[in-house]
Amino acid sequence: MFKRIFLPLLFGLGGAAILISLGTWQLQRLAWKEAILAEIDTTITAAPVPVPEAPTQDADQYLPVTATGTITDQEIQILGSVKKIGPGYRIVSAFESEDGRRLLLDRGWVALEAKNASRPPVQAQITGNLHWPDEMTSSTPEPDLVAGIWFGRDIPAMAAHLNTEPVLIVLRETSETEQVTAPFPLDSSGIPNDHLEYVLTWFGLAIVWLGMTAFLLWRINRKTL
Structure with a gap:
């Protein structure tokens, strides 16, 4: 019985682990992006100063x-x-x-x-x-x-x-x-931030993958019985 389910179980858990890791990475990216957007909004609404003599994008954006x-x-x-x-x-x-x-x-x-x-x-x-x-x-x-x-x-x-x-x-x-x-x-609303969608996508795929794995193991178990 164990030999029949070992490879499907390994494949299912391994695939789910990869999908969960991708979702976790996007969750971290979401926190990183939200921190950047908050910093941009803080910069935009700060007290204004005279226009610098030679402003640059790297130093003076927003x-x-x-x-x-x-x-x-x-x-x-x-x-x-x-x-x-x-x-x-x-x-x-x-x-x-x-x-x-x-x-x-x-x-x-x-x-x-x-x-x-x-x-x-x-x-x-x-x-x-x-x-x-x-x-x-x-x-x-x-x-x-x-x-x-x-x-x-x-x-x-x-x-x-x-x-x-x-x-x-x-x-x-x-x-x-x-x-x-x-x-x-200007505000940060025009800056793309799709990381939450990616989080939901990867975690959703992980749930589907685990569900398919469980269904496959159930089918194998029934045939064995």
């Missing part, structure tokens, strides 16, 4: 900054869609700070029909976060400069087009009395 100057009418409209908002255009404008710098300012979203609405220059004190978005892929279309439509935030290309530094501020707050865009501040 850094809260503040500046005073002019939001110009030189802008780029990026076609996209936001969950719970729908399709629209993300407006990225050239921002001229009081100290003479020209930076990129992501002002947020407007509806499709507001693409060509008037957005005149305005003096404002802004608060936001430095950001280097990872949106450009090999399948992202080139900007349609005739129609004035872009399809992703390409910082070097946008900076060259608007004659600014390759530094992007995503608007969080502004002193504008009449806002012509809906700011879409």
Whole structure:
């Protein structure tokens, strides 16, 4: 009897052990990712500082900054869609700070029909976060400069087009009395975190594997009897 069930039992327990170990590893990865997201949220909402002279992605991603100057009418409209908002255009404008710098300012979203609405220059004190978005892929279309439509935030290309530094501020707050865009501040919700799904998948497979093993052993036991 033992010889008949030894190999199926070994195979079943070994497979379940592998699946459980994978689920445990993903559980550890989940805790790691949640800690990173919490740290990012803490960074995003910290007290703002002046824009560094030469910010870098490695050192200054999500850094809260503040500046005073002019939001110009030189802008780029990026076609996209936001969950719970729908399709629209993300407006990225050239921002001229009081100290003479020209930076990129992501002002947020407007509806499709507001693409060509008037957005005149305005003096404002802004608060936001430095950001280097990872949106450009090999399948992202080139900007349609005739129609004035872009399809992703390409910082070097946008900076060259608007004659600014390759530094992007995503608007969080502004002193504008009449806002012509809906700011879409940064938070960690847009960062993928699929580890819980993987945990449930691997542990679920382990349960199914053990159930199949138990059923196979029951069948073998019946035949032996």
